[in-house]
Amino acid sequence: EKRTVSQIEKNGYPDSIYINAAKIFQGIHTEKNKDRMLVQYGDNSESPMAAFKDEHSRRVSYELAFSALKYQDLLEQILLDSGAYPCYSIPDELTSLLVVMLYDLQDRKFQERKIFDGEELVAEVQEVGDYLYRYITKLAAALARCRIKHDALSIEYFVPETIWKQEQRASALPLCVWINTFKISLEDAIKDLEMKGLAKVESVSDFDHYTFAVDQHCHDVLVFPSSLREDLLNLDLFADCKLLLQ
Numbered sequence: 334e335k336r337t338v339s340q341i342e343k344n345g346y347p348d349s350i351y352i353n354a355a356k357i358f359q360g361i362h363t364e365k366n367k368d369r370m371l372v373q374y375g376d377n378s379e380s381p382m383a384a385f386k387d388e389h390s391r392r393v394s395y396e397l398a399f400s401a402l403k404y405q406d407l408l409e410q411i412l413l414d415s416g417a418y419p420c421y422s423i424p425d426e427l428t429s430l431l432v433v434m435l436y437d438l439q440d441r442k443f444q445e446r447k448i449f450d451g452e453e454l455v456a457e458v459q460e461v462g463d464y465l466y467r468y469i470t471k472l473a474a475a476l477a478r479c480r481i482k483h484d485a486l487s488i489e490y491f492v493p494e495t496i497w498k499q500e501q502r503a504s505a506l507p508l509c510v511w512i513n514t515f516k517i518s519l520e521d522a523i524k525d526l527e528m529k530g531l532a533k534v535e536s537v538s539d540f541d542h543y544t545f546a547v548d549q550h551c552h553d554v555l556v557f558p559s560s561l562r563e564d565l566l567n568l569d570l571f572a573d574c575k576l577l578l579q
Contacts, residue, residue: 345437345446348455350394353385355430357398362429363405372409372418372432375425388574392566401436407491408432410479411439415471423464430461435472438465439488443473507537508557508565509548509579517575519552525570526555554579 346354362374385391401408412418412435423431437446445466448454465472476488483490512522523533526545534544540558548554555576557565570576 344444345441346393346397347449347452348458349386349453350390350397351430351434351437351458352455353390353394354397354401354433355427357395358401358433359429361398361402362432363402371413372428373425374428388577389572392578397433397437400440401433403492403496404436404488405432406493407476407479407488408435411435411472411475414475414478415468417465417468417472420464423461427457427461430457431465434458434461434465438469438472439476443469506559507540508559508562510555510557510565511577511579512553512555513575513577514553516573517570519547522555522570522576523547529568 359374385394409418409432412431418428418431420431446462479485480488480490485491512519517525527533531543531545532541534540534546536546536549537556539546542558542560545555545557545561548556565571565576566578568576571578
């Protein structure tokens with residue numbers, strides 16, 4: 334199941350991911366002063382909390398929401414410059430969904446998203462998706478104009494400095510992983526990781542790339558180099574919730 338979701342991500346996400354990411358974004362987006370508030374996000378305080386079918390869906394939803402948050406100013410500017418906003422057919426309560434889906438659309442180089450067999454469609458996601466595709470040329474042009482104006486090779490240029498510094502610090506920190514002892518023992522987790530080509534070392538100071546260590550204070554915690562993040566999250570140990578990223 335996890336491999337199927339990963340395959341979908343290359344062409345977009347299932348509708349449920351967009352809905353959950355939009356709910357998360359609604360709660361964390363930057364509120365601006367009224368004199369600077371050109372994009373309205375409506376009031377979703379009565380909206381139910383996001384419901385995730387599994388841990389992988391939760392992680393992907395949060396990653397998408399926080400990616401949209403990093404580029405909120407840029408995404409709002411693209412919507413305004415392209416004329417896609419204000420959009421009177423899309424209520425303010427769906428603006429978060431509009432921003433989240435716009436981030437994903439530009440991340441896919443404005444290529445159409447593939448709908449997979451058996452995917453449960455959500456009317457709001459289909460409506461917002463169709464709306465964005467009607468403006469796809471103008472949205473791409475607005476992004477290009479913005480990059481030219483700021484002489485930016487990529488959208489990473491538009492990440493706020495405070496967030497960029499936080500990411501730089503976070504990227505250098507080792508990854509801490511809890512062992513779910515209800516599903517696997519420390520010994521079996523180590524054996525499984527070693528079978529996958531990772532070598533156990535004594536401490537963080539001994540790290541090479543494909544290495545890990547048992548935390549010296551918490552023996553149900555493993556520590557990995559930060560460079561292994563994506564490799565780890567693609568392991569069955571994480572898909573089966575036997576290991577949990579802290």
